[in-house]
Amino acid sequence: MVAIKIGLEVHGYLHMDSKAKLFCDCKLGEAEPNTNICPICTGMPGSKPMPPNKEALDKIISIAGMLDCRINKRLLFQRKHYDWPDMPTGFQRTMSGSYSVPVGEKGNFLSIGITEVHLEEDPARWQPDTGYVDYNRSGFPLVEIVTEPDFDSAQSVREWLKKLVTTLSYIKAIDADAGLKSDVNVSIGPDFNRVEIKNVNSFKSIIQAIEYEVRRQQREIKEGKSVGGETRAWNDAASVTVFMRKKEKAMDYMFIPEPDLPVINVSTEWINKISSKLPEKPAQKIERYIKDLKIDKTDAEVLSSEILLAEKFEKVVAKKIDPVLAARWFRRELMRVLNYNKKELHEIEADEKHIVQLLKLVESKKITDEVAKRILEKLIEKPFDVDKYVESKKLAAVSDTNVLEKYCKEAISENEKAVEDYKAGNEKAFNFIVGSVMRKSKGKATPQEVNKILKKLIE
Numbered sequence: 001m002v003a004i005k006i007g008l009e010v011h012g013y014l015h016m017d018s019k020a021k022l023f024c025d026c027k028l029g030e031a032e033p034n035t036n037i038c039p040i041c042t043g044m045p046g047s048k049p050m051p052p053n054k055e056a057l058d059k060i061i062s063i064a065g066m067l068d069c070r071i072n073k074r075l076l077f078q079r080k081h082y083d084w085p086d087m088p089t090g091f092q093r094t095m096s097g098s099y100s101v102p103v104g105e106k107g108n109f110l111s112i113g114i115t116e117v118h119l120e121e122d123p124a125r126w127q128p129d130t131g132y133v134d135y136n137r138s139g140f141p142l143v144e145i146v147t148e149p150d151f152d153s154a155q156s157v158r159e160w161l162k163k164l165v166t167t168l169s170y171i172k173a174i175d176a177d178a179g180l181k182s183d184v185n186v187s188i189g190p191d192f193n194r195v196e197i198k199n200v201n202s203f204k205s206i207i208q209a210i211e212y213e214v215r216r217q218q219r220e221i222k223e224g225k226s227v228g229g230e231t232r233a234w235n236d237a238a239s240v241t242v243f244m245r246k247k248e249k250a251m252d253y254m255f256i257p258e259p260d261l262p263v264i265n266v267s268t269e270w271i272n273k274i275s276s277k278l279p280e281k282p283a284q285k286i287e288r289y290i291k292d293l294k295i296d297k298t299d300a301e302v303l304s305s306e307i308l309l310a311e312k313f314e315k316v317v318a319k320k321i322d323p324v325l326a327a328r329w330f331r332r333e334l335m336r337v338l339n340y341n342k343k344e345l346h347e348i349e350a351d352e353k354h355i356v357q358l359l360k361l362v363e364s365k366k367i368t369d370e371v372a373k374r375i376l377e378k379l380i381e382k383p384f385d386v387d388k389y390v391e392s393k394k395l396a397a398v399s400d401t402n403v404l405e406k407y408c409k410e411a412i413s414e415n416e417k418a419v420e421d422y423k424a425g426n427e428k429a430f431n432f433i434v435g436s437v438m439r440k441s442k443g444k445a446t447p448q449e450v451n452k453i454l455k456k457l458i459e
Contacts, residue, residue, distance in 0.1 A: 075264040
């Protein structure tokens with residue numbers, strides 16, 4: 001099998017609480033075309049950039065930290081020159097290029113090498129077919145994460161990108177609504193000449209572009225043709241890559257240091273202040289949950305998929321609730337109720353103390369799972385004292401054997417056909433009888449006890 005090397009240049013819009021562009025005070029976000037603009041972000045003659053947005057610098061250092069990069073202490077913006085109309089100045093301000101000093105370098109994320117992490121400004125939105133340009137987006141702060149060519153398949157890229165997005169969501173680094181785009185580099189042995197696919201705009205398209213490009217290069221090699229040294233575009237409609245131009249070299253962009261921006265000195269104190277606030281990474285949480293809390297791998301992955309979910313789970317476990325029980329209820333029942341109500345976790349008023357009350361009653365078998373599920377559905381709507389609610393509504397589990405036997409005898413008498421079917425070997429018929437008992441007890445009977453009594457009476 002021919003060896004494959006794949007590398008990514010992942011671009012994402014930074015999540016900015018300040019809602020300001022990188023080098024001016026113009027606002028981010030959707031607006032009427034060409035309204036969130038000023039002389040700086042439209043490149044008017046004589047305009048000078050403001051110092052880079054401090055929040056953007058903090059975010060980019062945080063990202064580098066989460067990807068285990070070495071953070072440089074002297075950062076330099078450069079001008080990357082090109083003559084397309086999406087940059088009104090004729091150049092892009094970036095920390096990449098011939099003389100660049102990226103924010104972070106030589107990192108590693110899930111066994112994939114991180115070449116560098118840097119900050120740059122976004123170009124305007126340009127429609128080549130019409131010539132229309134909207135400068136609202138010009139100057140948005142962008143992160144670029146460049147990997148080593150350590151991927152060997154489209155599937156490995158898919159899984160890695162999903163985990164990257166989850167990890168960066170822990171520090172609210174990326175604007176999730178804006179999504180990610182990527183330049184994809186694909187090379188096939190034995191020569192590994194690089195082909196770059198520019199501006200692929202979705203997870204699905206990234207995977208399809210890789211799969212197509214691998215097949216295309218394999219076909220070219222089989223036919224004895226040379227491959228590599230070119231830039232291609234992804235055609236979503238046709239699901240193919242198409243030739244754009246021969247691969248550019250750094251000299252083609254005429255990189256020069258940006259004379260209008262000073263060197264940014266990053267102190268050890270600045271780095272340490274940001275590093276001290278970085279959360280435990282999702283991969284580390286999963287490993288800890290499995291090893292220390294003995295949680296199922298799938299449950300651990302779901303709980304770690306969102307930092308707020310993980311935090312609530314950990315607060316509940318800290319109150320001496322069995323981790324396996326808590327994981328099951330968080331992953332299955334809490335997520336079920338949220339999805340049914342079309343709510344996000346941050347939208348509900350109930351907090352971990354209400355979940356603790358509920359799970360303590362479940363754990364001690366003072367209420368049944370069915371009753372607990374109904375209570376959870378109400379908690380999502382409005383929080384209340386669970387203990388008092390169970391007492392006032394008389395929802396405690398039925399443990400009186402005489403009462404349970406009464407319900408079971410009634411269920412047997414009312415469902416003679418199901419009883420006969422069960423005696424003939426139909427297990428589903430037995431579940432039907434159990435369901436009848438549960439309805440009579442309004443969900444307050446313990447299924448295990450009901451099973452035992454029913455089998456004794458029937459057999």
